[in-house]
Amino acid sequence: MIDLIRLAWLNTYRQKQRTAITAGTIAICTILLILLFALSQGFVTHSIENFTASYTGKLQAHGEEFRDTFDFYTEVENVEELQLAASEIGLTAAPRSFGFGLVAAGNKSAGGMFIGMDPIAEKQGFRMPGHMKAGEFVANQANAQAMIGSLLAINLEIEPGDEIIALVQAADGSMGNMLYTVAGIFAPVGDEFDRSTIMLHQADFDELFYSQGRIHQVAFNGPADTDLLAAKQALQKAAPNTEIMTWQELYVTLALMSEMMTSYMLVFALIFGLGAAIGVLNTLLMASYERLHEYGIMKAVGTTSLRLFSGTMLEGLMIGLLGSVVGGLVSLPLVIWLQDTGIDIRQWMDSMNVMGVAFDPIWRADLTLEPFIMVPAVMLFLSLLAAIYPALLVSRLNPTEAMREH
């Protein structure tokens, strides 16, 4: 066995050009597959993280049936208990209020959704405060400032520093109206949000709607690896009569889409892997045909078919190992670079908007151990698979015919 391994190694080592071509093919396929995996994983992970961390949160609490009715009087009870429970499990809680009304600037007007929020909680737990297209997030103290969705700002032809008038029906039935200064305009988040949002300090919202501190939603955010099911149970325990839902339950189609994306990528990777296997098979076959004469000599002097088969398979294993290890090592710095720097897709499109959700314009890879183990292992397996046919071909050679080949 040691002689067989040594001979296979000599063949692999001394035929540098042939080895380089075959191992190079395997290495390139390994690199491309690892990058494909890391980028697709990154796309899904970062898009979801971008979506949840910007504004939606990983979980949300609402009063029963509020999501269906948007009834102003259906509020979240036990907000303080929820905030306490959230902090105990490492989540940030951001209470929010919602109301509808009209907003006007100059001779332009539009219907809008007013959101009242606590700037400190939003800054602590969410990325929205840094997600501004122009201007800045409202101050921590109420100061009659508003932030506007990007499309609403275009429709009203306003920019930071301009004034807007809000007209709403208040909680007591009266008409509420106020004048606000536009502090900032959000970068795109999603169609619905961009077209209708007017975000105010909670105190300004309370004053406009005379809402008396009604909270309609508490959004919770935390690390990407948060155990959502455990978090949901902990929050539900703190507020039994409140509807607690994870983002996957709130945005079923989006969750499904992210799962499908992973499946699509796997199918794509499989097709790509098969292509790679055919490439490897081709180079191994070419290498075998080049060596027919040599195999003929080996057989003529008494090498058995089994030994030739094993030797060819061993060479396939060695070249596959070399190619997949080199591919794995070369792709590591590339994945790190793609994770840190990413690909700025804004050079090809303004923003990527899928199902009304704006995704991160910087496409980043996700550095995990999985593709670095799985892809080289798959490539090694494919190399061995691809070596079977040349090995069979070689083992069945007629030595006199093979020796005539030059």
Place this chain on the structure above:
Amino acid sequence: MNDTAKPVIQLSHISKAYQLGEIKVPALHDINLTINGGEFVAMAGPSGSGKTTLLNIIGALDDPSSGQVLVNGQDTSIFSASQKSELRRMQIGYIFQHYNLIPVLTALENTEYVLMLQGRDKSERRDIAMNLLKEVGLQGKEHHLPSQLSGGQQQRVAIARAIAPEPRLILADEPTANVDSHTAEGLLDLMEQLNQEKGSTFLFSTHDVTVMKRSHRLIWLKDGAIDYDGNPSGFSLP
């Protein structure tokens, strides 16, 4: 090392025909031949007379269409592929026309190759190979690849490889065809020396008159049949 009186090769009514499409091309016709241990035999004849075919049949590289082949008393025509491999590995040494060394192995490794197949110990086979390369005049060239050796040197390595396992029978297909006359003389000296010192049986096919004259027995093939079998001095070329 061997019983020189015993027959090494016994051929009875050997015929071989190749099928080329619908045409059957006869290569050998009713060959009967016995070669005893220690003989130094040249097999000659015009191109297409069946020399290489006969050599391949004796060496279990090809099968006859009919007849019986006994090598060292064993009927190879009923051997399986693996038995033929074993016969070639253990009992026959080959010297091919185009040297046919394994290109990725050095002179030493090529010489060791068959010994390795036989499962000999690494140090034992290294010693044998080093000594043989010295005997064939390749001392200092042990670690050269075939591409770094001249034609004559490559053929010397091929001879060393063939005799390394000390087989009873060495088959050589035109061993001097691709070397100059001076080198050919040297190779013949070497083979004759091995024949005399080690008692190895040599059967080689050749076109070379010098080789024919140097042999102890000449077999002349014509149209796939034996036309002459005897002392080379009693034969005149047609």
